[in-house]
Amino acid sequence: MPQSPTMQTIKKTEPKLLELKNRLTEINDIEAAASLLYWDQATYMPPGGAAARGRQLATLQQISHSKFIDPVIGQLLEDLRPYEESLPYDSDEASLIRITQRKYETAVRVPAEFMAKLSMHRTESYAVWAAARPANDFPAVLPYLEKTLDLSRELANFFPDYEHIADPLIDFADYGMKASFLRSLFADLRKELVPIVEAITSQTPTDDRCLHQHYPEEPQLAFTLKIIEQLGYDFQRGRQDKTHHPFMTNFSIGDVRITTRVYEHDLGQALFSTIHEMGHALYEQGINPRYEGTPLAGGTSSGVHESQSRLWENLVGRSLGFWKFFYPQLQAFFPKQLSNVSLDTFHRAINKVGKSLIRTDADEVTYNLHVMIRFDLELQMLEGSLEVRDLPEAWNERYRSDLGIVPENDSDGVLQDVHWYTGQIGGMFQGYTLGNLMSAQFFEAALKAYPEILMKIEQGQFSTLHNWLTQNIYQHGSKYTAAELIRDVTGDALRIEPFIRYIRQKYGQLYTL
Ligand code: ZN
Secondary structure (H helix, E strand, O other), rough: OOOOOOOHHHHHHHHHHHHHHHHHHHHHHHHHHHHHHHHHHHHOOOHHHHHHHHHHHHHHHHHHHHHOOOOOHHHHHHHHHHHHHOOOOOOHHHHHHHHHHHHHHHHHOOOOOOOOHOOOOOHHHHHHHHHHHHHHHHHHHHHHHHHHHHHHHHHHOOOOOOOOHHHHHHHHOOOOOOOHHHHHHHHHHHHHHHHHHHHHOOOOOOOOOHHHHHOOHHHHHHHHHHHHHHHHOOOOOOOEEEEEOOOOOEEOOOOEEEEEOEOEHHHHHHHHHHHHHHHHHHHHOOOOHHHOOOOOOOOOOHHHHHHHHHHHHHHHOOOOOHHHHHHHHHHOOOHHHHOOOOOOHHHHHHOOOOOOOOOOOOOOOOOHHHHHHHHHHHHHHOOOOOOOOHHHHHHHHHHHHHHHHOOHHHHHHOOOHHHHHHOOOOOOOOOHHHHHHHHHHHHHHHHHHOOOOOOHOOOOOHHHHHHHHHHOOOOHOOOOOHHHHHHHOOOOOOOOOOOOOOHHHHHHOOOOO
């Protein structure tokens, strides 16, 4: 049991804690300004602004990094350690000191000059990729990708006590995770998934033509706004704009924005990417306002973040109960397209399973196989067993062996995801599969606590689920690690079984399994 702090300790500590908080808020403000510049770049900035914007972002990132690794912060943290140890582990102040210490120890190992070099490379590499993808031009990105691999190794080697060179990079996004653990987790998952994929794809493909009629943009956007408002997204503290690659960003707990894209011949795009990004946003909007401006204000890991977007997108947004409520409203928005399409046909269409090329369009059953391909290729490149110039061939070979199809060009192959072209190879993809697994595990826990959630979804009532998530996950921000959170919320370690149970149950009704 920690000793409660005496009055004397508090008096000595208070000014130091205040100074730490002030410095962290200042850094947070610079980071928020950078995020706003990025949001603008991805939504409204005219193309002519690109070069200067890249430089401006790099400048802000260098300033915030230098301020964070200032030895004064290190000294404050050291002085505050006895105070932290005198407080309960889960108190706000102990958590603030603990999490800041952890982030500080990571950040100080990386020199500011390296961060600036990385940031400049990231902007250049992204610009080359953005032109190379539509042009199907892998050779154009090759030298940039080779440099990205060098920089990723350099970054990992600032943390030389690793077991696998990818571990430090994985740890940035999903603290506490290692390549060896993920390899065995993914192998177990693959063993369960492959027979299900084979059983489904050997049956007659689902007819999803109803989704590919002409759906004008304006009513699509109006309908997505209607849905997320009902799900609990707070428009007083957020907004939705259009972009090429949807994302969520936030400048404070009071300003959490999402972006979407609309395809007039693919109804699912705007609908599900909006619900997905809203899931990320509900997490950030639900964080305890007392954490504003500190390292506690933000989702705790990429896996936990993705669990929230996938929970709302898939476990809620692609369920029959959800559409029992919303489908008549969707039909009213698009009477010409949908009045003769039954709820059952629509529900089957939005859950169509098939072997496909594009990860972001993949269904719930095959999605994790796409992630595993990328995860394995990242490890091979970092280990040096795969040369960057051989990447397209290795990619296509894995699609042939894992999904039985080969992309006709690199645009739909190795060039499809932005991740490796934004300055890092390693740690970029595991969060998606971790998120899928956690989403099912968290949802099971929510249903155990409140079995009526499923019935409420059918009635268009989402507050029981939303409140449970806020109480158990959202409000804590980064206070707990992913492992601590899963243990506290579900009483168990991370497991594949809840996800497999969910897939078997749902797809057993849609297909013959
Ligand atoms: Zn996401």
